[in-house]
Amino acid sequence: MAYRYLMSSSNMGLRFMSYPQKNLLTVFSSLSPVTAFASIKTLKGAFSCSYCVRCQFNLDDFSSKKRHLERVYTTNSNGKFSNKQFISVDPQLYEYILSNVREPEILGQLREETASMRGSKMQVSPDQAQLLAMLVQILGAKRCIEVGVYTGYSSLAVALVLPESGRLVACERDLEYLEVAKRYYELAGVSHKVDVRHGLAAYTLKSLIANGEASSYDFAFIDAEKRMNEEYFELLLQLVRVGGLIVIDNVLWYGKVADPMVDDKKTDSIRRLNKKILEDDRVGISMVPIGDGMTICQKR
């Protein structure tokens, strides 16, 4: 790890370092990780953070430095991405991210109530919900659809920022979960904005199209049965207007999409859809590594 990291730093960090520092790094890169860490520590004061162009870790704090080494990686694809540095989010960093989320009180209450329920891991994270709400606000969205409500966390985040005349069609097949969601829509004073549809989401989406509602929605969020995502995407592409957004959750599937050893049906279907969307000229795209990964698609 240390070797890999030290080598990677020669592509970015070194531009900002003096020659002695560069020489020292060259020496470090040939050391074993343990020796490298020890040597870094003895260099206290020689330079601050030689590993990353951004941070300025205090070398006195050896454990911070070690954590930093474990958190920052460099792309490894023959320079195709200019040896881009990127971070992996460990629990400590994620706690920090969450501490920077403005979570409305009612959403916090719903999250806490849901924590003890079956399937609570399915809920989007507070940082994801905040991003969804922001997208809705940026769009000035009035008409939204959610596929996969569970107990209502993401749908409530969206409903809270919709204008009074806004409408969110909330599709969920499980009545027990919907009852919790409906209670929270009431508590938050947004139930007049939410059109709850109990049943299979594909059926609801087809009925909206049959009802003449094509191209009339601004925003849609897909977060239900993953193997159905392609069908939801196609139906929602009919329902969303040009310029509107379709956001798909779980596109990284806990990292399994990038692991060639994983070939289960769910992972394969997510990979297939990711590839299809990448090649789909009907939408502009951005895959965002937030939560379990979300792809934001804008209809052209």
Ligand SMILES: C[S@@+](CC[C@H](N)C(=O)[O-])C[C@H]1O[C@@H](n2cnc3c(N)ncnc32)[C@H](O)[C@@H]1O
């Ligand atoms: C990942 S959870 C949704 C989490 C929710 N977005 C949140 O943030 O709390 C997926 C939900 O989709 C529902 N679901 C799965 N397949 C469905 C289908 N075909 N039609 C409607 N709902 C479905 C499940 O019952 C489950 O509650």
